[in-house]
Amino acid sequence: MNILETKGLTKTYGGLKANTDIDFKLTRGKVTALIGPNGAGKSTFVGMVSGRTEATRGSVLFEGEDISHLPAHRRIQLGLAYTFQITSVFRGLSVYENVELAAGRTLADRPSLLKAKVNSVLERVGISDRSNQISGDLSYGHQRILEIAMGLAQDPKLFILDEPTQGLAETEVDAFISLIRSLAGETTILLIEHNMKVVMATADFITVLDQGMVLAEGSPEEIHENAAVQSAYLGTNVDA
């Protein structure tokens, strides 16, 4: 079953079409990567899915329910989690408090469960030794990991990651890949990613956006072979 579906999702900024009639389906329990050149409209698309950006027209269905007109916080309450392209944590609060706020939406009235949840998530992403550190003092890579921890702490049904490995060191990228793999089957992941190594190592499906439209969809192998995709990325036709 599809956990998420969009129908004719369109966003125009003045005369500029950022997304045009995007019909998209997301299979439950799988990792789907959304790729495309810069300016292809990937962030606009997930913005409309998560509710940060208002759609010009079209609809978003989450678990069969039309959520097109729900504000962002209501969509998150339904089981969406979102990590920002530009790292966004509570910089003045400790690592522990950051994750506590994320898990606390549903667990705040059960302190012992909340504590166990926060500790297990910190353990899982490997930053439990830094739980008392102020998050604004963390290195960039650790802030990214913290943000992923905040997503996981919500036990999301759908986890949207907007360029999570941007700016990470090579070893951190490898750790990220194994983390995403360990989540397979546990939750559904929509991954926006430029790093093709990450995409090929984690994605079950790939959707390619170009100029605000779906250019291709399929398994990593299919996309790899797809001439149109290569031309969009390389700017030339591979046969030429």
Place this chain on the structure above:
Amino acid sequence: MTSSAKSNLLHFGMLAGLVILFFILPIYHVGVLSRVMVMAIYAMGFNLLFGYTGLLSLGHAMFFAAGMYGFGLAIKFGGFPVPAAFVVGLMSAALLALVVGLLALRTAGVAFMIVTLMFAQTAYLVVLYFGKYTRGDEGFILQQAERSLFGLDLTSETGRYFTAFTLFAVCFIALAKLVQTPFGKRLVAIRENEERARMLGYDAGRYKLYALIVSGTVSGLAGVSYALLFGYIGATFSTVQYSIFPLLWVLLGGAGTTIGPFIGVLFMFYLIDISSGYTNAYMLIAGVVLVLLTVFAPKGIAGTLKARAFPWLP
């Protein structure tokens, strides 16, 4: 000792200290402390919105005045007994905060400051416009008989001090607890990063409205307390000056700390009191000290202590 044990010790120690001070201080300073405690309630109300939620209102005098006039007019013209008038005062402030919140919270940042300032100015003009009842700038007095609470004589220093102390202690402990609850932590989350809080599924708009209502009501309680204890109700308390005071107090004492508001009021009161003993240009001295503090301790007194020496400070 855990930090929550330390902060409990600090809070109750401070309250115990205030009780002891009553017995050892000269009468003049007892009177000063009564006033400081009432104004500290006002500062704590402001601090919830500014220090914890990150919303800078430049119009809190309207909530102080709403409490004050709600209480005073209910007694003067409604013939209400003091406890009922007390409730009227609180309700006036809460209702005003709800209405102002619904409109002003549609804006953010500088626009929010301007909108709250304008609302407060309107409130001030309303007080003047109904001068027939409010007596405008001149104000009116509540006689001793009109404001006795449960047989307590609130014109005696003892009755006044301990009533002020009780009201202060209740607000102080309640607000210190409130900011430790999930609700309080979410306000801090909104202050730190509103977009992130929203994208964790929190309805930031609703939390801000609740914060404003609690903040406005506590500020209104300060207005009620002032009228109850000092018997004077006047339009001065709704001027822009009284909107700026809590901001100064909280900035000086330490925004987003539990003890900051009290420290700020106390510090500022004695700063003016002592400097005016030396010169007529006391506001110059006060101004210079304020500038120095803002430059060298931008987090305020409690905030600087927290950053430098006592990280557990609540």
